[in-house]
Amino acid sequence: MVFIPRLILALLAFVTTSVVGASERLYVYTENYPPYNMSTQGRAFEHSADQIDGICAERAKAVIEQAGIDYVMKLRNWDYGYTRAQQKINHGIICTTYTEARAPLFKWVGPLAQNEWTIFAPPGSTFKMNRLEDAKGKTIGGYRNDVRSEYLLERGYKVSALESDDLNPKRLELGQIDLWIAERLGGPYYASQQNVEGLVPVYSFNNVGLYLAMNLDTPDAVVERLNQALEAIKINGMYDAIGTKYGL
Numbered sequence: 584m585v586f587i588p589r590l591i592l593a594l595l596a597f598v599t600t601s602v603v604g605a606s607e608r609l610y611v612y613t614e615n616y617p618p619y620n621m622s623t624q625g626r627a628f629e630h631s632a633d634q635i636d637g638i639c640a641e642r643a644k645a646v647i648e649q650a651g652i653d654y655v656m657k658l659r660n661w662d663y664g665y666t667r668a669q670q671k672i673n674h675g676i677i678c679t680t681y682t683e684a685r686a687p688l689f690k691w692v693g694p695l696a697q698n699e700w701t702i703f704a705p706p707g708s709t710f711k712m713n714r715l716e717d718a719k720g721k722t723i724g725g726y727r728n729d730v731r732s733e734y735l736l737e738r739g740y741k742v743s744a745l746e747s748d749d750l751n752p753k754r755l756e757l758g759q760i761d762l763w764i765a766e767r768l769g770g771p772y773y774a775s776q777q778n779v780e781g782l783v784p785v786y787s788f789n790n791v792g793l794y795l796a797m798n799l800d801t802p803d804a805v806v807e808r809l810n811q812a813l814e815a816i817k818i819n820g821m822y823d824a825i826g827t828k829y830g831l
Contacts (some may be wrong), residue, residue, distance in 0.1 A: 607652075607653055608652075608653045608654060608655065608673065609647060609652055609653070609654040609655070609673050609674075609675060609797075609801075609805075610654070610655050610657070610667070610671070610673060610674045610675070611643060611647070611654055611655070611656045611657075611674075611675050611676070611677060611795065612656075612657055612658075612659055612663070612664025612665075612667055612668060612674070612675070612676045612677075613635065613637075613639070613640055613643075613656065613657075613658055613659075613664060613676065613677045613678070614658065614659065614660060614661040614664065614747065614748075615627065615658060615747075615749065615773075616637075616661075616748065616766075616769055616773060617637060617769060617772045617773050617776060618637055618638055618768065618769060618772050618829045618830075619637045619638050619639040619640070619678050619696060619698075619766075619769055619793065620635065620637040620639050620640045620658070620677060620678065621635070621636060621637045621640075621658075622634060622635060622658055623635065623636050625776070626658075627658075627660075627749070628657075628658055628659060629657065629658035630657055631655075631656070631657075632644055632654070632655070632656035634658075635656055635657075635658050637829070638695075638696050638825060638826060638829045638831065639677045639678035639695050639696050639793055640656070640677065641825045641828075642695045642696065642816070642822060642825050643656075643677045643678075643695060643795050644656065645816050645821050645822070645825065646692065646695075646795070646809055646812045646813045646816060647809065647812070649812035649813075649815050649816050649821075650808045650809050650811070650812035652805070652808070652809075660746055660747040661676075661726060661727075661728060661729060661747060661748075662726075662727050662728050662746055662747070664676045665679075665728045666728075668689065668796055668797070668798055669688060669689075669798065670798070671798055672798050672800040672801060673797075673798060673800075673801050673805075674797070674798045674801075675689075675692075675795050675796055675797040675798065675801070676795075676796050677695065677793075677794075677795045677796075678693075678695055678696055678698075678793035678794065678795070679730075679793065679794050679795070679796040680698060680730040680731075680791050680792070680793060680794075681693070681694070681791065681792050681793075681794050681796075682730055682791075684733075685730070685796070688796075688799070689796035689797055689798065689799060690796075690797045690798070690799060690801055690803070690806045691794045691795070691796060691797070691806075692794060692795040692796075692797065692806060692809040692810050692813060693792060693793065693794030693795055693810075693813065694792030694793055694794055695793055695794060695795060695813075696792075696793045696826075696831075697790060697791070697792060697793065698766050698769075698790070698791050698792070698793050699766065699767040699768070699787050699788075699789070699790045699791075700731050700734075700764060700765075700766065700767075700787065700788055700789045700790075700791070701764070701765060701766060701767040701770055701784050701786065701787045701788075702715075702718060702723070702762050702763070702764055702784070702785050702786040702787075703755065703762065703763045703764075703765060703770055703774075703782040703783060703784055703785065704755075704761075704762055704782070704783040704785045705755050705756055705758065705782065705783070706756060706779075706780065706781035706782060706783065707781065707783075708783045708785070710762075710783075710785055711785065712785045712786035713786075714786075715786065715788060717786070718740060718762055718786070719739075719740065720741070721740075721741065721761035721762050722741050722742075722743050722760045722761045722762070723735060723740055723741065723742050723743070723760065723761065723762045723763065723764055724742075724743055724744075724745075724751035724754055724755060724760040724762070724763040724764070725742045725743070725744045725745075725748075725751070725763075725764050726744050726745050726746065726747055726748045726751070727744045727745070727746060729744075729748070730791075731764045731765075732744050732764065734789075735764065742764075743760050748765070748773065749773075749777065750777075751763045751765075752770075752773065752774035752777045752779040752782065753777055753778075753779055755779070755782065756779050756782075762785075763782070767784065767787050770782065770784070771784075795809070797809075
């Protein structure tokens with residue numbers, strides 16, 4: 584009987600060590616999608632957190648640092664980061680739209696921001712939309728594994744999806760696509776970085792939350808710790824201060 588408590592203690596110590604060991608470092612991926620996530624140098628890829636900013640990126644960094652967890656943040660194209668987050672423990676991606684379809688694919692931290700989906704027409708366009716169905720028959724620019732593109736495809740819309748979103752504003756300006764689905768705040772910001780100005784927002788819908796989505800094998804204790812850290816930065820004012828910095 585004397586040995587049972589010692590055995591239990593040993594097992595508990597092993598489990599605790601395993602959880603801590605598993606949480607020693609997180610790997611977080613994001614994409615160039617200003618003002619939510621972006622390279623500070625205007626580059627397509629970045630390898631370190633200090634070269635990445637934006638509303639979501641800064642809030643995610645604040646959360647992870649508040650939680651006291653070591654991390655690596657890299658900027659890649661969306662499809663690459665999304666796939667890594669699904670396949671590898673302790674890997675995650677920001678900022679990801681939470682949907683019922685995606686809910687069982689990840690463990691969720693957030694929301695870190697809000698996102699209003701918007702259909703944009705080319706500069707100078709007089710095209711009007713009163714409902715989403717008005718875009719039926721039009722070719723809409725999007726990108727692979729993006730929730731907005733998936734939403735339209737599931738409903739029978741014609742989507743021309745690329746590996747990343749960076750060419751879509753120019754494609755819209757040149758008439759290679761009829762419309763572009765992006766985010767109300769981020770779309771024009773992103774387009775301006777591609778030297779495209781004056782896009783016309785013709786319809787907005789579906790205000791959704793944006794999250795840090797973590798691989799399913801990430802320990803629950805780590806995810807809970809991150810969500811607690813998110814509440815802490817809301818209380819201490821850091822969450823709102825980051826939003827104010829970007830005009831929110």
